[in-house]
Amino acid sequence: MSKFVYADNAATTKLSKSALDAMLPWFTEGYGNPSSVYKLGRASRRALDGARDQLAKALNAKPEEIVFTGSGTEANNWALRGLCAELRAKGRHIISSAIEHHANLHTLEDLEKQGYEVTYLPVDEYGRISLDDLTQAIREDTILITIMFANNEIGTIEPVSEIGAIARAHGVLFHTDAVQAVGHVPVDVEAMQIDLLSLSAHKFHGPKGVGALYVRKGIRLPSFITGGGQERGRRAGTENVAGIIGMAKALEDSTSHLDESMARVSALRDKLIRGLTSLPAVHLTGHPTERLPGIASFTFACIEGEALILMLDAVSIAASSGSACSSGALDPSHVLLAIGLPHEVAHGSVRFSFGEETTEADVDYILEQVPPIVEKLRAMSPLWEG
Numbered sequence: 001m002s003k004f005v006y007a008d009n010a011a012t013t014k015l016s017k018s019a020l021d022a023m024l025p026w027f028t029e030g031y032g033n034p035s036s037v038y039k040l041g042r043a044s045r046r047a048l049d050g051a052r053d054q055l056a057k058a059l060n061a062k063p064e065e066i067v068f069t070g071s072g073t074e075a076n077n078w079a080l081r082g083l084c085a086e087l088r089a090k091g092r093h094i095i096s097s098a099i100e101h102h103a104n105l106h107t108l109e110d111l112e113k114q115g116y117e118v119t120y121l122p123v124d125e126y127g128r129i130s131l132d133d134l135t136q137a138i139r140e141d142t143i144l145i146t147i148m149f150a151n152n153e154i155g156t157i158e159p160v161s162e163i164g165a166i167a168r169a170h171g172v173l174f175h176t177d178a179v180q181a182v183g184h185v186p187v188d189v190e191a192m193q194i195d196l197l198s199l200s201a202h203k204f205h206g207p208k209g210v211g212a213l214y215v216r217k218g219i220r221l222p223s224f225i226t227g228g229g230q231e232r233g234r235r236a237g238t239e240n241v242a243g244i245i246g247m248a249k250a251l252e253d254s255t256s257h258l259d260e261s262m263a264r265v266s267a268l269r270d271k272l273i274r275g276l277t278s279l280p281a282v283h284l285t286g287h288p289t290e291r292l293p294g295i296a297s298f299t300f301a302c303i304e305g306e307a308l309i310l311m312l313d314a315v316s317i318a319a320s321s322g323s324a325c326s327s328g329a330l331d332p333s334h335v336l337l338a339i340g341l342p343h344e345v346a347h348g349s350v351r352f353s354f355g356e357e358t359t360e361a362d363v364d365y366i367l368e369q370v371p372p373i374v375e376k377l378r379a380m381s382p383l384w385e386g
Helices: 017-023 039-059 072-086 102-113 131-137 160-169 241-256 258-277 305-314 334-338 360-379
Strands: 066-069 093-097 117-121 142-146 173-177 196-200 211-215 282-285 295-300 349-353
Touching: 017 241, 039 066, 039 241, 066 072, 072 102, 072 142, 072 173, 072 196, 072 211, 093 102, 102 117, 117 131, 131 160, 142 160, 160 173, 241 258, 258 282, 258 295, 258 360, 305 349, 305 360
Parallel strands: 093 117, 093 142, 142 173, 173 196
Antiparallel strands: 066 211, 196 211, 282 295, 295 349
16 A cells, blocks of 8 residues: 555654754764864854754753753653652652652652652643642652653643742752654743753654753753763763754744644644544543644554554554553553543543644545544444444
8 A cells, every 4th residue: 555644753753854864974084072172073063052052042041951861761860869869858848749740750760769759740631730739748858840841642831930930939950851842842941940951853854862961051961871071071972063063953844833833733633533532432631722733642442552553554644542651561551541541441542743844645645544444343342232
């Protein structure tokens, strides 16, 4: 079948041609180590400095507040573990949410084993925390609030600016996992009063294996990877020059026409939502309006999400059952359980996520293929009485 629709951009995105073109010279010509003092190394250093400037501009940060990492997961780990180590004498209480990415949840679980106490805020039926709950959870020994910017499974955007204001008013540091948000919605670390922010290049058409952590000036964060003095002594290891340049170019491209892209992708998302929710017993998960432009996740009653994914794959549609990082797991998504869905409903979840290359013809093809597949699967289900 010649038609192929990629609708799993929340898992990863295709490397853009402009990012690839920006990267290629640094594999073969500009291969110098940026820590070297000779001309070839100095060229790599200038390129890194330029990339740092580009990332800082996209986030309304200062260049010296950007530290390059190997992934968003590393950035999350470093923010949480580093701050806890630095602020251990002040307190050992952390506030997070029940729907964080596993990069955060598993790190928090490990910190709990080390004697830290974590308050996991519940979310409403749309996946949003309560600001009143957050305020009431803050204690004298609270050292960190870590709440994701937008959820990777259901697309809900949290009230980030309000969280930042509450954290700042109480003298508590605020970290946000913005891996799904950066490059897709406006992110302003100053206006939103964010202290630390994690991002990953492959979520906005950059390369895999590179990310960044924003650390507000004045915050002490111990080195997470020790060794050499790279990244001003904050993150050892020779920098991935080509990858960092590709990340910066991809983010520059994404943010240069963000309003136009958001409007176009949101319109495609809404068309899909209208089409699929017109089917019997199909429901949208996540907030109806406060959501990422490209993510729409649905529950299909009396259908296993994995079965639907496999049958979509057979007609060349790539989608996901919840988070790509947990695909293959038998347990239902912790996010869907947190928003109040029963196990049997949560098992029937499928996420479609669109990007810059998604077209209206792609959406039409999904809407053409999904109904007969759903009908076929329900015909085989002893639970379906429709």
